[in-house]
Amino acid sequence: MKHNNTNRYLPQSSVCDDIPRACNHQLVLKEFAKEQSLVIQLRAIVLPALKTEQSSELVSQMFESILDCSSKAIAELQHCLSDAPAVHMLVDDKKTVQRISKDIIDSNARPQHNHQSKRSKRVSESMSFETPVPHYDGHQWRKYGQKQINGAKYPRSYYRCTYRKEQGCKATKTVQQYDPVVTDAGGRDHSMMYTAIYYGRHTCNFNGNDNGISARKDNGERNTHINHDHVNYNNNQRSIVSVTCLQPDDDHKKFLGDNVHFDTKINMDWQLDPIESVQLDFDNWNWE
DNA sequence: TTAATTTGACCGGG
DNA sequence: CCCGGTCAAATTAA
Numbered sequence A: 001m002k003h004n005n006t007n008r009y010l011p012q013s014s015v016c017d018d019i020p021r022a023c024n025h026q027l028v029l030k031e032f033a034k035e036q037s038l039v040i041q042l043r044a045i046v047l048p049a050l051k052t053e054q055s056s057e058l059v060s061q062m063f064e065s066i067l068d069c070s071s072k073a074i075a076e077l078q079h080c081l082s083d084a085p086a087v088h089m090l091v092d093d094k095k096t097v098q099r100i101s102k103d104i105i106d107s108n109a110r111p112q113h114n115h116q117s118k119r120s121k122r123v124s125e126s127m128s129f130e131t132p133v134p135h136y137d138g139h140q141w142r143k144y145g146q147k148q149i150n151g152a153k154y155p156r157s158y159y160r161c162t163y164r165k166e167q168g169c170k171a172t173k174t175v176q177q178y179d180p181v182v183t184d185a186g187g188r189d190h191s192m193m194y195t196a197i198y199y200g201r202h203t204c205n206f207n208g209n210d211n212g213i214s215a216r217k218d219n220g221e222r223n224t225h226i227n228h229d230h231v232n233y234n235n236n237q238r239s240i241v242s243v244t245c246l247q248p249d250d251d252h253k254k255f256l257g258d259n260v261h262f263d264t265k266i267n268m269d270w271q272l273d274p275i276e277s278v279q280l281d282f283d284n285w286n287w288e
Numbered sequence B: 001t002t003a004a005t006t007t008g009a010c011c012g013g014g
Numbered sequence C: 001c002c003c004g005g006t007c008a009a010a011t012t013a014a
Helices: A025-049 A053-080 A250-256
Strands: A098-103 A126-131 A141-147 A156-161 A172-178 A193-199 A224-233 A236-245 A265-267
Touching: A025 A053
Parallel strands: none
Antiparallel strands: A098 A126, A126 A193, A141 A156, A156 A172, A172 A193, A224 A236, A236 A265
8 A cells, every 4th residue: 555655744843953043944934833833723722613704704814824924934934945945835734635546447347246245345435534543534434344455464354333322323434543654754653554444335324422432513594513622642652632623614615625624633742743634524425 | 230351262364 | 274354262451
């Protein structure tokens, strides 16, 4: 399976302690990038929680202005540094969860089966992601198996939708850890990466669930869930706040862009680097 | 007590 | 027969 290396975390700020040195422009760029990422995440938390149209409009504009300021500063810095390689800004949360493959096999090309085989996954209805947080994808899953796979270092886990029994939702997914290639210039180990493969579209209606992850509607208009949980990443226990917008209105779309779903995970300990993710865009996925 | 996970058995396709 | 997906009893967590 192909792994896309554009999947990056913000590098930790490693300050060089040698006393006399010139301004570390790369560090400045990195810190700006980190700031932008944090602002974007903060925006994703704050805007859906605002009550009125007017206040969200105002706050949205303020966020835009803040991001615009740092973008201009970054652009100016990069202009001054002709040899500075482009810094990948995390201006787009989508970059943190990479869709790495999409298997589409024309269903007309395959032989007809009147009874669908219980033991063969429908490759035609799958999508695959790389992510450090495979369990935070906006849906609830029930593990039903684990298997050591030939030649793989880590076992593969099998999940089905929690609401399969009650609602007949057929969605399943598999999660498998892999060792990512470490290409970070700082030699930092971005371990704990997973490949998550999703099979089948969710047909469940997952309002009102409350097991493990708390979900709520903040009001009638904004169908927004705020989830709190923890994740262990590189041996650091981190608090995760996950915001999921199910039916974004125009205001949401304004700051979400075309991706109508989002899921930004922020680290509540600001001394540590944030983890971001994105709500998988199940509804807009072309399953056929 | 209920719900979720673990784990070896089981199953069927290749 | 091997492989990987699923089942379900036992175990653990809530």
